[in-house]
Amino acid sequence: MKSFGRLVSLLILPLIAGIVYSSLKAFFFGKTPIWTFEISLFLFGSFFMLGAGATHLEKRHVAVDVVNHYLSPKWQRVLGIFSELVVLFVALVLLYVSVPAAIRSFQMMERSTHQTPFNPYVWWYRWIIPISCALISWQAFKDMLSLIFSRPEKSAPAENV
Secondary structure: OHHHHHHHHOOHHHHHHHHHHHHHHHHHHOOOOOOHHHHHHHHHHHHHHHHHHHHHHOOOOOOOOOOHHHOOHHHHHHHHHHHHHHHHHHHHHHHHHHHHHHHHHHHOOOEOOOOOOOOOEOOOHHHHHHHHHHHHHHHHHHHHHHHHHOOOOOOOOOOOO
């Protein structure tokens, strides 16, 4: 699945290219292309949301271990299970809210609300949130189960100094 994360990370390249192109065109010609705002919105939103799922899968997210460091292995597991429950709850709530919006958007073949001449279809973009939340919730569920059913680590005996 690491290839999924690498594939998602490549979304940053067309985003950079589009922004550089738009900036150069604005600098030299005083006018930006009509499509750059919405394309950059689509690319960064997809990069961020799908990247969140890939990051959770690869355990590369930012974690603050200030409390965890001082807990016994048993309580570290309890805190880990609680953390995954919070992630799972938030992802499932977002999934519950975003799926009907994505379905409605698809049914009406929704276009951009920015009223630009570009006016792209955005119904496909509405599916990024449910797909990302489904990936995150599945990974949080798997991580929570592995924490519940894993054997607790035994702490090493303290050495006399």
